Amino acid sequence: MIQQVHSHPDIYRIRVDLPDNPLQYLNAYVIKGVSGNLVIDTGFNRPECKRALCQGLQELDIRLQSDTSLFITHLHADHSGLVGLFAQAGCPIYMHPVDYQYLVDSEDGSTWKAAEDNFMREGMPPAEIKTQFSNQARTFSPDPHFPVNPVHDGDCLHLAGCDLQVIHTPGHTPGLCCLYLPKEEVFFTSDHILFDITPNIQVWYHMKQALQRYLESLQKVWELPVRLALPGHREGDTSIAGRIDEIVAHHDRRLAEICHLAGLYPHSTAYDIAPHMTWSMRGKQWKDFPPTQKWFALGETLAHIEYLVDYGVLCCREEQGCRHYDLVRTET
Numbered sequence: 001m002i003q004q005v006h007s008h009p010d011i012y013r014i015r016v017d018l019p020d021n022p023l024q025y026l027n028a029y030v031i032k033g034v035s036g037n038l039v040i041d042t043g044f045n046r047p048e049c050k051r052a053l054c055q056g057l058q059e060l061d062i063r064l065q066s067d068t069s070l071f072i073t074h075l076h077a078d079h080s081g082l083v084g085l086f087a088q089a090g091c092p093i094y095m096h097p098v099d100y101q102y103l104v105d106s107e108d109g110s111t112w113k114a115a116e117d118n119f120m121r122e123g124m125p126p127a128e129i130k131t132q133f134s135n136q137a138r139t140f141s142p143d144p145h146f147p148v149n150p151v152h153d154g155d156c157l158h159l160a161g162c163d164l165q166v167i168h169t170p171g172h173t174p175g176l177c178c179l180y181l182p183k184e185e186v187f188f189t190s191d192h193i194l195f196d197i198t199p200n201i202q203v204w205y206h207m208k209q210a211l212q213r214y215l216e217s218l219q220k221v222w223e224l225p226v227r228l229a230l231p232g233h234r235e236g237d238t239s240i241a242g243r244i245d246e247i248v249a250h251h252d253r254r255l256a257e258i259c260h261l262a263g264l265y266p267h268s269t270a271y272d273i274a275p276h277m278t279w280s281m282r283g284k285q286w287k288d289f290p291p292t293q294k295w296f297a298l299g300e301t302l303a304h305i306e307y308l309v310d311y312g313v314l315c316c317r318e319e320q321g322c323r324h325y326d327l328v329r330t331e332t
Contacts, residue, residue, distance in 0.1 A: 002056045014052065031159070037062050095150070102206075103141070193229065211251065
């Protein structure tokens, strides 16, 4: 399904359904120019996503060739999975080198193994770790062997007849980049800013303080003039400042909740704390969470714990290879 979301330049949204995924669908965007086209993000590397994306491009009379470029906002498989279609057609591909390198390093499974070992130290049982082999981020990820044009913060790209500014906003991933059309004040927010769900913030072995970096990235774009915000999932909006304030307040509540739980359940692991957090899972109890959602929930809990440890609110003690957390008691 395609929808025109802006005129002059002509920008279209292709809805790429994500089967068996709570995100429901990806917004793949197309800027259709007179002398070239730009596609932003792709969907998973699975047949259903391929059909939806290719059908949308066909309806727009866009063929994959050298005058069509692809911009991958970040490494997650629902955004990068079908990059191989564009690489095989000789399309120029743009991506931040940090996230590109992560895809390359993931090929032999070492990055997943590092994450699994870390989560085991945070209390996730080995049996729960094994269930993660069904994770769609792993199953439907792209072949990382594609040529990339690296982009960095502040780069100006001239693609599809438009001048686009690259804005590096680390947090959701280390290399996530948004695209901004200054003249039109159109902002492709990817998963940096979502409007009816909050972006998941995880821990990354090669990016410390993911939550702190994310909050800084939100403030970085707070004053950006935006007439139209186009997110990676669900619906967009006409501004971002109010939504940023809501997201910051959400994380403040998360931090307060973890402090409260650390007081109630002293010497807990992150995995002990996570089931007591407030999650939007339509009334499901922790034991009924799908494996992938437990993984994301633990990662987000841990990102907030990391933030509180670095600010001296929580302390960490490792015992028998497992980390435990307590509130830091201050003298009164």
